[in-house]
Amino acid sequence: MRTELLINGEWRKAASGRRLDVVNPATEETLAAVESAGAEDVDAGVAAARACFESDAWQQLAGRKRGALLHRAADLLEQRAKEFADVETRQNGKPLFESKIDVAQTVEVFRYYAGWADKIGGEVRPVEAGDLVFTERVPVGVVGAIVPWNFPLNLAGWKLAPALAAGCTVVLKPAPETPLTALMLGELLGEAGFPAGSVNVVPGDGPTTGAALVRHPGVDKIAFTGSTATGKQVMRDAADTVKRVTLELGGKSPNVIFADADLKAAVRGAQTGIFYGKGEVCAAGSRLLVERSVHDQVVDELVQRARKLTIGDPFDKTTRLGALVSKRQHEKVLSYIAAGRREANLLVGGNAAKVNGKGFYVEATVFADAKPGASIVEEEIFGPVLAVIPFDDLEEGVRLANRSMYGLAAGVWTKDIQKAFTVARRLRAGTVWINTYNLYDAAAPFGGFKASGFGRDLGREALDGYTDTRTIWVGLRG
Numbered sequence: 001m002r003t004e005l006l007i008n009g010e011w012r013k014a015a016s017g018r019r020l021d022v023v024n025p026a027t028e029e030t031l032a033a034v035e036s037a038g039a040e041d042v043d044a045g046v047a048a049a050r051a052c053f054e055s056d057a058w059q060q061l062a063g064r065k066r067g068a069l070l071h072r073a074a075d076l077l078e079q080r081a082k083e084f085a086d087v088e089t090r091q092n093g094k095p096l097f098e099s100k101i102d103v104a105q106t107v108e109v110f111r112y113y114a115g116w117a118d119k120i121g122g123e124v125r126p127v128e129a130g131d132l133v134f135t136e137r138v139p140v141g142v143v144g145a146i147v148p149w150n151f152p153l154n155l156a157g158w159k160l161a162p163a164l165a166a167g168c169t170v171v172l173k174p175a176p177e178t179p180l181t182a183l184m185l186g187e188l189l190g191e192a193g194f195p196a197g198s199v200n201v202v203p204g205d206g207p208t209t210g211a212a213l214v215r216h217p218g219v220d221k222i223a224f225t226g227s228t229a230t231g232k233q234v235m236r237d238a239a240d241t242v243k244r245v246t247l248e249l250g251g252k253s254p255n256v257i258f259a260d261a262d263l264k265a266a267v268r269g270a271q272t273g274i275f276y277g278k279g280e281v282c283a284a285g286s287r288l289l290v291e292r293s294v295h296d297q298v299v300d301e302l303v304q305r306a307r308k309l310t311i312g313d314p315f316d317k318t319t320r321l322g323a324l325v326s327k328r329q330h331e332k333v334l335s336y337i338a339a340g341r342r343e344a345n346l347l348v349g350g351n352a353a354k355v356n357g358k359g360f361y362v363e364a365t366v367f368a369d370a371k372p373g374a375s376i377v378e379e380e381i382f383g384p385v386l387a388v389i390p391f392d393d394l395e396e397g398v399r400l401a402n403r404s405m406y407g408l409a410a411g412v413w414t415k416d417i418q419k420a421f422t423v424a425r426r427l428r429a430g431t432v433w434i435n436t437y438n439l440y441d442a443a444a445p446f447g448g449f450k451a452s453g454f455g456r457d458l459g460r461e462a463l464d465g466y467t468d469t470r471t472i473w474v475g476l477r478g
Contacts, residue, residue, distance in 0.1 A: 001087070003034045005041055005203070006186040008048035009196025015040040020176045020203060025093035025323040025330075025360045026314050034179050037202035042171070042212040045200035049142045049169040050218050052197030058169070061195075066164060067117030073192035074110035077103065080188070084181055088153055089314045091178045093323030093360065094277060096315050105440065106157035109458070112442035113161035120166060120463060122470075132474040137467040139167035140244060141220030144213040146234075147182070148226045149175035149325050150280040150382075156182050158457040159223045160189070160199065166466035168221075171200045173213055177326050179203035206230060217241045223465065224248070225282075227380075228406075228451045246455025246465045248282070248447050250380040251408030254401035255285030255437060256423065258394075259294045261413035265435065267301045270386075273411060273437040275309055275364050278322055279384035280329070282452075283409035285437055287377060289397055292390045299368055299388055303348045306364040311353050323359040324383060330360035333383030336376055340367045343374035344387065372403055380406070394419065398426050407449030411437045430456075 003019075004011035018036040023029070037045070052058050077084065085099035092099070122135035145159035152174055163170050174182035179201075186201035202209055210230075214222050214237040221244040224234050228249040238245045255273050257266045273285025290298045312319035324330045330352070337350050349365030362384055370377050370387035377387050391397040401410060410429040414420050424432040430448045433439065440446065445459030455465050 048197035063118035070114035113165040117165040152178035247453035249453035255411035258414040266413040408452035
């Protein structure tokens with residue numbers, strides 16, 4: 001397992017000599033000590049990406065050839081899926097079955113954008129003068145991609161695949177807690193045939209490595225996924241160099257269950273919405289809004305299901321709740337639970353847990369009678385903690401759902417198709433799931449409204465963030 005920086009196709013030590021300990025959150029054991037990039041290393045990564053981008057070899061690498069390389073990368077990742085899933089679970093703490101899903105989805109993302117690589121084009125625009133006017137979509141240049149620790153491999157793929165398909169080169173900064181699969185992915189892309197400098201990986205922390213990347217004048221665009229607070233700082237730091245920014249930020253997503261829903265399916269969806277990924281999911285359905293006439297029934301069933309979620313070794317097939325990613329995150333989640341005990345009625349969970357005396361585990365936790373304004377209702381916890389809120393009618397349900405500074409995702413459960421569409425169109429969220437929750441596809445754009453950010457990952461729309469439009473005007477009137 002490589003632990004150095006990957007710059008210009010070479011493995012390098014950090015100039016400062018600093019290293020980051022990567023800790024297995026399930027065992028509290030150190031997995032590796034990874035080189036931590038400073039400003040000098042970021043500068044080298046950006047220089048390598050710029051030199052590659054401006055090279056004849058890269059400029060002459062047609063979209064179809066880039067697509068073939070992306071297909072090759074997808075094949076290699078699929079062949080090494082077990083290895084990647086194993087490392088992802090060790091560094092993140094999620095159950096192995098979830099890591100396998102992450103790897104498979106990343107393979108599909110690379111294949112999807114492989115298909116787009118030779119289809120990014122412009123169009124002829126009719127103009128009054130009768131001249132020939134057409135547009136080209138050209139790569140924006142060097143991309144700084146900053147990804148979080150909850151889906152380290154998956155979200156790296158969400159940035160890298162469309163950027164490379166569009167013809168950009170990339171400097172990738174993974175989260176300090178989970179850099180290992182990013183380094184593996186960078187190496188794999190080189191094996192697939194991407195030239196040196198096209199993908200550079202610089203692990204490090206936010207204040208040092210991330211800030212240096214965002215502020216760097218040689219970076220043309222920042223693609224960031226992370227907290228809203230950090231996203232605001234990214235915008236401030238990017239402003240001085242007027243670089244393009246896309247932000248996929250936090251969420252406090254409402255999952256709305258109406259009385260006429262298939263309640264068994266809705267409860268299963270509510271469980272998946274908050275407890276999949278240990279609740280460390282930006283789109284987690286952490287606010288469950290339930291129509292009052294079925295509130296008690298839904299809550300009783302959900303509590304029963306929460307009690308059955310097995311905490312255990314992430315490599316055990318029966319485990320459904322792994323360890324939170326770090327001691328810091330563990331303490332943060334427990335502090336919110338302590339606040340929730342004062343603000344609402346704790347129905348199940350609420351405790352830290354250990355497996356063989358180790359690990360940053362938290363029980364599946366459900367609060368009822370949560371009131372608007374409470375911290376567990378308003379703030380993103382990023383853990384397996386659910387706040388249940390009753391409502392009386394459609395108008396109140398929509399009002400409570402939209403009562404948030406966030407707008408990343410939402411869910412609607414009802415058998416009434418007219419109600420489903422009416423509510424979905426009134427919810428201020430970038431993704432609204434109807435009678436399902438937490439589903440993703442490479443073709444479906446994902447991103448937020450309001451404080452959940454702007455720009456989109458996935459789908460055709462992601463390519464807009466990695467391309468500029470050039471207008472070419474040909475005078476034909478002599």
